[in-house]
Amino acid sequence: LKAAALRVLERDGYHKMRIADVTREAGVAQGLFYHYFKDLKSLTLEVLTEYAQASADVDRIERDVPRGDWYARIYAYNLMVVRSYARRPGVMRCLLQLADEDEAFSGMLRENYRDQLMWLVDVMPKLFPDVRFKKHQALMVVYSIAGVGEGLVREYFINESKTLRAAELDEAQMAELLSTCFYRALFLEHPDSKQLKYTRNLAAMARVH
Amino acid sequence: LKAAALRVLERDGYHKMRIADVTREAGVAQGLFYHYFKDLKSLTLEVLTEYAQASADVDRIERDVPRGDWYARIYAYNLMVVRSYARRPGVMRCLLQLADEDEAFSGMLRENYRDQLMWLVDVMPKLFPDVRFKKHQALMVVYSIAGVGEGLVREYFINESKTLRAAELDEAQMAELLSTCFYRALFLEHPDSKQLKYTRNLAAMARVH
Structure with missing residues (x-):
């Protein structure tokens, strides 16, 4: 059933x-x-x-990620999200609807989400010791950056926007795009071009003064 | 009425x-x-x-933005969004609910959103001539980065998550955080520290090899 x-x-x-x-x-x-x-x-x-x-099974997602490979780790998470939306857009819509109606279900989803972000929040002060994060600042930064692509996957897979669908991205390309944007905001550099296909040319996307 | x-x-x-x-x-x-x-x-x-x-009144939002000041422009948009959530969280929740129920309303909101992003999409090839964007790629990049902070403002203002509320950000700080993350992903550099208060220390958030 x-x-x-x-x-x-x-x-x-x-x-x-x-x-x-x-x-x-x-x-x-x-x-x-x-x-x-x-x-x-x-x-x-x-x-x-x-x-x-x-x-949201962290062990399964991280299984194939080489230690210390940040881009690969970010990509693994994004691929998981993209797949959920690409393969079951109707179910993802139901998930969002039910979250709006049912407090307990919404709480469970939001806790899942928070748990996934917390490992990064916890590691931020070690990752960037020079920043000397203000209180709760690492948490806010991670939550802010984690929004990358949120609207895009909803609009692309659930609402099937014609404007966006014209780009015809497959799951890997979409995950790469999200990961690249996330990586740039986090590390202030473009991911290593050896790991990129769809977003390799975006390395030249940088401010010229 | x-x-x-x-x-x-x-x-x-x-x-x-x-x-x-x-x-x-x-x-x-x-x-x-x-x-x-x-x-x-x-x-x-x-x-x-x-x-x-x-x-979403573009003229009103851009009124005080100096020409060519990208950070100020991004900040003006984010401040508008943050204010909508901070001052009328209940109304914003209704907006999301109704968008799920009413096709025409949802279409109107999504078109508003798209119009706001399109000016940036259109200017991307001129802004970054060396990138040579693939077909529709600028559109996908802008939509992807535009998600920055989406989940955060919902979780902070609508769901009033205790974990996030502990950070006690005011509207200006929240808008600054979102703008900084967006700016970093777009330009691959931290905004000019003269324009920053809350996120100035985040300039040191960069990959060390």
Whole structure:
């Protein structure tokens, strides 16, 4: 039923989904639903929570990242985000809708998000000792930069803006773009061109005085 | 009635607002409502559309920006956004909710947003001639960087996250932070320290090899 619900959420969205849709998709009798779930909302919450937590699995994301390779690490995270949006835009929209309606679910998502940023926040003072961050400043900087590409992926994958779709980026290119922008804001330099394809030419994007 | 509706939206939110709340807030008889509006949704749409468009008034935003001062221009836009969230977080939440429910309203907001970014997209090839942007690449870069701080202002002003609130930033500091991050990603340099207060120390935030 949960796998079926994920497919129905992707196709029809949260507000349109009915219990009969889920049981039909799963190929089981409608009565069986109440054997496992109280109502549609509790099923949805369970399915989306599992989906969100699977996407945020840090160990899996960092598995192939070489130690000390910051660009590769940032890219791994962005690729995970881009994939979630590219492959399940309908589910991602449901996630945002439900976050707006359900306090506990919203809290869980925001905590996931914060946990992912916190490892970077914690390492900032060691990474940039000369900065002498003011109180809470590293936290604010990381949250600010983490917004890179947020509107873009929503507009590109969920709203399917025609203007943006004209660029025809694949998942790897989109992840590279987001990672490059993030890396530039964080390190004040362009990532090593050996690691780049789509954004290599952007190294020349720099102020000339 | 419109000014009253804006106050009620800020206080109670869109889903809780009733017609009686608006007429009471405006100090008029309830019957008068239908003299001016078809229903609550059309009033809300009108009020929020006016609010969104007033906030996006380019001429007003750019009024005090010296010619060629990129940082000042970026700051002026960010200050406008930060103010909208800081002063009317409830209204901003309604705006996001309604955008999710109403296709036409969502289209209007997204077009406003695109128009604000387009002047920068158009100027990118002149600003960075050495880059030789690939097709649509300038558009994607600007959209990507424009996400800076998006999650932060939502989390800080709408969700009032305790973790973030501990930083106690005022409107000017928040706008400065967003502008600095945006400027770094765009120009690959830190803004001139003469223009900075809160983020001056972040100039030392740079990769050491």
